[in-house]
Amino acid sequence: MKNLIAELLLKLAQKEEESKELVAQVEALEIVVTALLRQMAQSEQQALIDSVEGALDEARPDTQVSEQDREMLQQYVKKLLRHPRN
Template identity: 60%
Template sequence: MKNLVTELLLKLAQKEEESQDLAEQVETLEQVIIEMLRNMTWSDRQILIRHIEDTLAGAGRMPAFLANVHNAGESVPKAF
């Protein structure tokens, strides 16, 4: 019984570590997309945001970070 509990705890720890790694990757991707948006013209930002939304809508889910993408796209002056 102790071995079973030990194995389950080890698997749980491994899954938690994998989850943290995935969360870090998503956060990094979010930062990359936001920086890309900041360096694009206003019209190109809007096109990219629309493409991202369409792609994610087709996948049937809309991640929370998309609000950050919108905010980044709107907070950069149109002159850029």
């Protein structure tokens, strides 16, 4: 029983570490996207936003991806593009 608990705790720690790495990657990408958007002229920004939003709207939802997950991704991308980090 102790071995099982120890294994579960080890797996939990590994998952937590993976989660931290993913959060760091997402934050780094947010910073990069924000920096790129700030360097673009307003018309270029709008063209990029329209292109990304159009691609998201046209993407067919995969049967493995829930509608809720797809909607969350779409909202997050729109938030990032229209209201980048300060």
